[in-house]
Amino acid sequence: MDFQSCVNIKKEWDIVGARQLGRDISRKIGFGTVDQARIATTISELARNIYLYAGTGKVCFEALEDMNKKGIRIVATDDGPGIQDISQVMEDGFTTSGGLGAGLPGVKRLMDSFDIVSTEEEGTEISVVKWLR
Amino acid sequence: MSTLKLDLENYKELLQEYIKTKDEQALYQAEQFSKHSMQQNISPEEIINVHIQSLQEIYPDMPEYIQSSMNFLLETMISYGLAYQEFQTLREKQLELKSEISVAANMQKTLLSTVKPDLSDIDVGALSVPAKQMNGDYHHFVEDGKGNLGIAVADVIGKGVPAALCMSMIKYSMDSFSGIRTDPSVILGNLNRVVERNVDASMFITMFYGLYNSNDHTFTYSSAGHEPGFYYYKDRDEFEEIDVPGLVLGVSPEVSYKQYEKRVEKGDMIILLTDGVTECRQGDRFIDQEEILHVIKQYSHLPAQGIVDQVYKHFERLQDFQLRDDFTLIILRRNV
Numbered sequence: 217m218d219f220q221s222c223v224n225i226k227k228e229w230d231i232v233g234a235r236q237l238g239r240d241i242s243r244k245i246g247f248g249t250v251d252q253a254r255i256a257t258t259i260s261e262l263a264r265n266i267y268l269y270a271g272t273g274k275v276c277f278e279a280l281e282d283m284n285k286k287g288i289r290i291v292a293t294d295d296g297p298g299i300q301d302i303s304q305v306m307e308d309g310f311t312t313s314g315g316l317g318a319g320l321p322g323v324k325r326l327m328d329s330f331d332i333v334s335t336e337e338e339g340t341e342i343s344v345v346k347w348l349r
Numbered sequence: 350m351s352t353l354k355l356d357l358e359n360y361k362e363l364l365q366e367y368i369k370t371k372d373e374q375a376l377y378q379a380e381q382f383s384k385h386s387m388q389q390n391i392s393p394e395e396i397i398n399v400h401i402q403s404l405q406e407i408y409p410d411m412p413e414y415i416q417s418s419m420n421f422l423l424e425t426m427i428s429y430g431l432a433y434q435e436f437q438t439l440r441e442k443q444l445e446l447k448s449e450i451s452v453a454a455n456m457q458k459t460l461l462s463t464v465k466p467d468l469s470d471i472d473v474g475a476l477s478v479p480a481k482q483m484n485g486d487y488h489h490f491v492e493d494g495k496g497n498l499g500i501a502v503a504d505v506i507g508k509g510v511p512a513a514l515c516m517s518m519i520k521y522s523m524d525s526f527s528g529i530r531t532d533p534s535v536i537l538g539n540l541n542r543v544v545e546r547n548v549d550a551s552m553f554i555t556m557f558y559g560l561y562n563s564n565d566h567t568f569t570y571s572s573a574g575h576e577p578g579f580y581y582y583k584d585r586d587e588f589e590e591i592d593v594p595g596l597v598l599g600v601s602p603e604v605s606y607k608q609y610e611k612r613v614e615k616g617d618m619i620i621l622l623t624d625g626v627t628e629c630r631q632g633d634r635f636i637d638q639e640e641i642l643h644v645i646k647q648y649s650h651l652p653a654q655g656i657v658d659q660v661y662k663h664f665e666r667l668q669d670f671q672l673r674d675d676f677t678l679i680i681l682r683r684n685v
């Protein structure tokens with residue numbers, strides 16, 4: 217896979233850059249306003265987690281084109297501490313922000329598919345896909 | 350998606366009508382629209398999107414800044430939509446939990462069930478009502494077939510599921526001691542060891558254990574920090590508190606409990622209870638001991654079970670039919 221479009225996350229400001237790039241790409245793919253907003257929210261959540269828990273990492277975008285559908289894949293990668301108990305993190309109401317509905321369970325709701333690979337002490341890769349309808 | 354598109358037409362017409370007439374009718378329909386949308390799990394940002402699209406169609410020349418401001422609003426609604434969805438999931442989970450707890454409560458009822466003894470010499474009344482679904486009080490009767498009746502009354506400090514789990518453990522330990530030795534002090538000493546070893550340090554259990562020997566009509570008893578009961582002297586028509594010292598179960602590994610003995614005369618009553626009875630409240634007022642004894646006396650012409658039932662009814666009504674704590678009351682009376 218060839219990720220042309222990536223944004224490195226080092227400072228909080230980079231979250232905005234990632235949102236901007238993600239929004240541009242999703243607009244080009246043909247996503248409407250609502251989905252653009254959902255994609256931007258997803259990017260914020262993933263990028264902010266990198267910034268807060270891993271320190272640095274990157275968020276990459278890939279335009280998907282299947283036989284009959286189009287979509288976007290977003291992959292957030294870092295080599296931070298990893299997530300110990302993924303099931304727990306994916307439970308509603310677990311996030312430290314508590315009850316705001318966002319966090320990783322929120323990301324899962326906003327996207328069509330969601331996957332986490334995380335190894336303790338090595339890092340985390342979260343990959344999500346949203347299809348155009 | 351198709352139903353949403355249908356709704357877009359609908360929404361556009363409603364909006365148009367409202368802008369023209371400022372009619373309450375249209376607003377009422379907007380309310381219906383929003384309820385319907387919630388039922389279909391449509392989130393706020395989608396409604397705003399429908400609003401934007403309707404505006405564009407009604408006003409093709411809508412200024413650009415209005416469009417932008419609407420997009421801005423849409424963006425701010427995303428989190429509300431997520432919070433709403435999370436709320437829905439949590440609500441489903443809560444219903445699930447509720448039904449699980451009611452299954453558990455039924456299981457507990459079966460587990461902890463005890464048969465009220467039917468003896469000719471003594472009349473026994475017993476009632477235990479949980480404040481919530483699960484009961485943190487426990488009472489148990491054991492007969493040895495030689496004229497001895499063992500009575501245990503216990504209360505876990507704490508309520509709900511943890512208290513109930515704890516009680517199930519107590520019940521099984523008691524079962525495993527039965528038939529060995531029935532001295533109240535020995536039973537409490539053994540239980541104390543079990544509780545100390547197996548129960549979280551933050552959980553306390555109080556217990557009163559009494560043994561009624563119907564051959565010589567003596568009542569032997571020990572208490573592990575349990576709410577004091579009462580003794581009623583028929584001849585003097587007086588109540589006396591059965592307040593005996595004893596450490597709560599599970600605090601310290603080796604505790605020896607003192608044992609006391611009383612001769613029971615004809616017509617005398619032994620009243621055992623949990624603090625759900627003595628800490629009944631009417632509004633902010635605690636009900637005092639006198640009042641409980643007064644009510645018991647008032648119904649003392651009834652059989653023991655009748656007294657117990659009437660006392661419960663009395664305090665249930667005083668508390669507006671909402672128990673604050675589990676309520677357990679046992680009355681024994683010597684008949685002959």
Ligand SMILES: Nc1ncnc2c1ncn2[C@@H]1O[C@H](COP(=O)(O)OP(=O)(O)OP(=O)(O)O)[C@@H](O)[C@H]1O
Nearest residue numbers: 265266269296298299305311312313318319320340
């Ligand atoms: N990239 C990551 N590296 C290490 N740990 C992470 C990473 N992303 C998430 N976590 C862990 O998973 C937990 C849950 O993350 P999530 O984003 O769902 O909620 P949150 O960040 O605690 O709160 P918020 O709702 O503000 O996002 C975090 O508290 C953190 O411990």
Ligand SMILES: [Mg+2]
Nearest residue numbers: 261264265319
């Ligand atoms: Mg987060």
